[in-house]
Amino acid sequence: MRTEDEEAFDAFVRARGEYFLRVSVLLTGSVPEGEDLLQSSLVRLYRAWQRLDVTSSAPDAYLRKVLVNTRRSWWQVRWRRESPVDSIPDVADFGDFTDQYAVGAAVRSALALLPRQQRTVLVLRYVEDLPEAQVASLLGVSAGTVKTHAHRGLRALRKSLGDLAPFPVNGAGDPAGVER
C-alpha cells in the first residue's frame, strides 16, 4: 500500500475506531467480542482500502458491511452455545435508573437477548440512523422485513425492560451528544 493510503487508513481508524467499536459492541453483546469483530473487520477493510474511494463515505459503508457479514458468520458457528436465557444477566443495580450508565447497561443486556436479525436491524436503523432501504440492502432483505424486525425488536426491548422495573428515560440519552 502506498504511504498516503497507509496514512489515510490510520486517520480513518483514529477518527472512526471508537464509533465502530461501539457499534460492534451492540451487535455482539459484549465488549471483548465487539473488539474481536472490529479487529477482524478492519483487517478486511485494510486489504480493500486501495479499491475504495476514501474521500467519500465508502470506507464507512464497506466496514459496516463487513461487520454485519462477519458477525453473521460468527453467530452461525456459535449459535449452539448461545443458549437463550430467561432473564437479563446481572449487569447493573437496577434500582438506580436515574444513572444513564445503568440505563445503557440494561438496554445493552436486553438487546443482547434479541434474535440476531432483530438486534442487527435495531443497531443499524436506530443507532447508525440508516434509512430502512439502506438497512434492507445491507442485510439482503426487503424494506418490509426491516420494518417488521424493527417493530418487533422495539416491542421485545420494551417488554424486557418493562418487566424489570419502570424507570425514567427523560434525559437518559442525548443523540446530539453522541459522536457520529
Place this chain on the structure above:
Amino acid sequence: MSFSDFNPNEEPVGQRLLLTAFATAPVGDGLAGRAAFNEDLLRSVRRQERKRRRVRTTVIGATAAVAAAVAAGVVVLPSSSTPSKTAPQAATASKAAVKAEQKPKASGNPGTPVTVGSVSYSFDTKTSDTPAAIVLDAAATAIGSDAGAGSEPNVVWGSTPYYHMVSVSTCGGGTYTNNTWTTRNGNGVGLGTGPKSASDPGCGAGDGAPFPIVTGFADFYGLGNQPLTEAQVDELPTDPNKLWPILEGFDGRSLTSDPANPHSNASTMFQSIWNLITSEPLSPAFREALLEDAAKIPGVTVEGQYTDSLGRTGTVLHIGMWTMAIDTSDGQVLAMTSGAIPGVPICNGSKASFCQSGGGTTVYVSAGAVTSLPKAEAAALAQANSGAKTSKVWVAPAPTPSL
C-alpha cells in the same frame, strides 16, 4: 414516564434508549484509553498483514514440495480429480497412508482428559506429520456413498421432521449437556443443563426446561461467509469438482491460507463445513463431497489424536481458531473446539481477546432424525417457528456440462 408505557410514540424513545446504550458502552478508559486502543488496532491489523504475506510465500514453497513428493510416489495421495465414488481399495490405500504417515512429534503433549457429564474426552498432540488432505480424503472415502447417490436430495429429511442432536460442551468455564431438535427452517428447540457462566453470559443457563431457538431467518445454513437456505443447500452439486469452484466463489473472496488470521476465509470455510454437517441430516454423497473439498482448503494441519469415553478415536485437524476431530474410519465428526489445546497455537499468537481466553468445546454424542417431540419441546418449537423469515441472497449457477 417509564419504558413500559412508551407506546404509541415508541420509535423516538426506543432510539433514545439505544443511543444511550451506544454512548455508554464501556469501550476503554477515557479519551487516552480509546486512543491507545485505536493504536493497538492499527498495530494488530499490520501485524496480521505481515504474517499473511510471509505465510503465502511459505505455502507456495510447501505446495511445490508436496507435489514433488507425490510425483516421486512418496505418499499415496488420492487425486483431487478422483471421482467421488471412490473404489473400496482406494479407501484402504488412503487409510494405510494415514497410518504410515503418523509419526510421533518430539515435543508432543499427552491429552488431558476433560469430563463433561457422563462423557470424558481428550485431545493429544503426540502425532503427526500426515497431510490433512490425506486424512480428509480417507474420511470422505470411508463414507462410501455409492448407495443412493444421485437419487436423494442433499438434505435428507424424508418423513422425519426433526433432527435431534445430543452433545456435551464446555463454555465460559462451565460444562453443559445439550439436546437440540432442529427443523427444516433452522428453528428448533433446545434443552440444556448447566450453570449460567459468570464470565460469558452466552453460555448455559440450562435449567432442564426446553427453550425455543429462533434463527429469525431461513438462510440460517451457510458455507464460508455465505448464508444459504436449505433449498440452496439442496441445489449444491455432489460432485466435489463442481462444488469446489462454488465454495471458492462464495462471497467473492479467495480461500488462500492465512494461519495468522484466526478468522481467515479458509478457516471460516473449513469450520462451516463441520457446522453444516452437524446441523442437519445430509446425504452421504453430499457429506463425501464436502469432505473431499475440505481436503483442498490450504493451511489445515494434523495435530494429534482425539479419544473419548464413548470408545471413539479420531484425528485432530486444526486451522485458525478451530480444531476438529474426525473419525477417518467412517467419516463421522466427533468434536469441535475453539478452545486452546496444549501444544496447538490457537490463533497463532493473535492478541484478539477471543484467542486469549479460548472458546468452548462441543463433543457430538449422537445425531439423527426423529419423528416426534415430547409435549413441552413441541410447544417451545411452535413458539420458535412463529418468527421464520427468508432472504434469498445466493443463486445457484447454471448447470455446467459434465467434465
